[in-house]
Amino acid sequence: MVSSSRRRGANSVSSFCRVLVPTVAVGFLLSAAGVEGAQDVTKGSDEDLPHFPGRIRSPNRGEPKDPDRTIPLTITNKCDSTIWPGIATQAGKGPGTGGFELTQGKSKDLWVSWDWQGRVWGRTNCTVNGDSCSCKTGDCFGLLDCEASGSTPATLAEFTLAGGLHGKQTFYDLSLVDGYNLPMGVNFIPSKNTTFIPPNLTNCACIATPSWIYASSQTGTYYTNSSYPVPLETRVSSDNARSWCPWKYLAFPPTKPGDGIYPYPDDDIQRPEFSPCNSACAAYGTDEDCCVGKYHDPDVCKPSAYSKRAKIICPDAYSFAYDDQKSTFIIPNGGGWEVIMCPKGRSTNILRQLGDEMNELAQSGTLSDATQKKLKDVSYIVSEKSLGNHVLPIELMMASTALATALWLLV
Incomplete structure (x- = not known):
């Protein structure tokens, strides 16, 4: 999920084959549908996924009217100060507000369609x-109740609640494509009628602020529970987090010494705890940085220094428009969502470490008993996974679908 301010012989066939082939075909069709969002977003053309090309329309006012088809959306502030959440709606019925004040330690429960x-x-x-609200980061044209997407830099949580085949899947992600301003997490809230999904497949976080990072650990339970530990990023220290943003992308670089001696820009100058970082696209707006024009091609547009560092510190977040390590979470729809501002812990590394399990969930809508057992096994969760252990490419899925469909037609 990408966001950018600029802008992803019949008679000889046995009766057994007549049953088997359509079953396989349907399976492959569901497989293709299950990952279509993850790949299409890389092409920047998937209508299922939220893209916000500059200013967007005002959010629908008033809560969704059908209580049986509403989804809870909770926003929680765990920062050490007041935060003003912004909400932008591209489709469906929004929560009836585009923004509000949220004091430290408080949550606000909303509903969307x-x-x-x-x-x-x-x-x-x-x-x-009054109704005016001027912000250092994430500002939306000076309004408290946003009528458009916010300015960069801003960490984003993005949702398409009814995507995929027949709207039966939810796509969501954390995105740094518009830059980073504060830590953010997304937690799935299961409902009674949803498929059981272990929380270490759904609850993701991006933490790139030094005071919020815990000591290195391969797994943790602060986003999940003791039964299903979540895989974590292990390489980043608090010192790394203080300096991960390339100097030229800092939204508010610290003042240099005033004695005429200017050290090299990316040096040991102490950076403040609050150190927002622009993405390359937000900082310079070139076609190359924003993957537009002749660079609107995954084989041409490559990650910037910002994107490479962002991917290290937040493996599960989108870092640029053609993030080749898939960064979209795909699960059966239903249930609700909590967006957490400033969770403490470490960034998650779910899509790399548990990519096969995510594929199984996206393709079948459920998990086998064997898979659920593996998701409790710390040794398995932290074992080294190949780069191929991600959501499968749509080309492979579609090729399989075409083959299965051709076999069915022959039958």
Whole structure:
């Protein structure tokens, strides 16, 4: 899920084959549908996924009217100060507000329609005067109740609640394509009528702020529970987090010494805890950085220094428009969502470490008993996985679908 301010012989056939072939065909069709969002977003053309090309329409006012088809959306502030969440709606019925004030330690429960498509972000260091709200990051044209997507840099949580085949899948992601301003997590809230999904497949986080990073660990339970530990990024220290953003992309670089001696830009100058980082596209807006024009091709547009570092510190987040390590989560739809501003812990590494399990869930809509058992096994969770252990490419799925369909037609 990508967001950018600029802008992913009949008679001889046995009766057994007549049953088997259509079953295989349907299976492959579901497989293709299950991953179509993850690949199409790389092409920047998937209508299922939320893209916000500049200013978007005002959010629908008033909560969704059908109580049987509404989805809970909770926003929680675990930052050490007040945050002003922003909400942008691209499709479906939004929560009836585009933004509000949320004090430290508080949550706000909202409702969106079952087919909602939109994004959530946090605004920081805001000055509020009535309906006006001027923010240091994430500002939306000076309004408290946003009528458009926010300015960069901003960490994003993006959702398409009714995507895929017949709208039966939910696509969501954390995105750094518009830059980074604060840590963010997304937690799935299961409902009574949803498929059981272990929380270490759904609950993701991006933490790139030093004071919020815990000591290195391969797994953790602070986003899940003791039965299903979540795989974590292990290489980043607090010092790394303080300096991960390339100097030229800093939204507010610290002041240099005033004695006429200017050290090399990316040096040991102490950076503040709050150090928002622009993406390459947000900083310079070139076709190359934004993957547009002649660079609108995954074989041509390559990750910038920002994107490479962002992917290290937040493996499960989108880092640029053609993020080749798939960064979209795909699960059966239903249930609700909590977006957490400033979770403490470490960034998750779910899509690399548990990619096969995510594929199984996307393809079949459920998990086998054997898979659920593996998701409790710490040794398996932390074992080295290949780069291929990601959501399968749509080309492979579609090729399989075509083969299965051809066999069915022959039958």
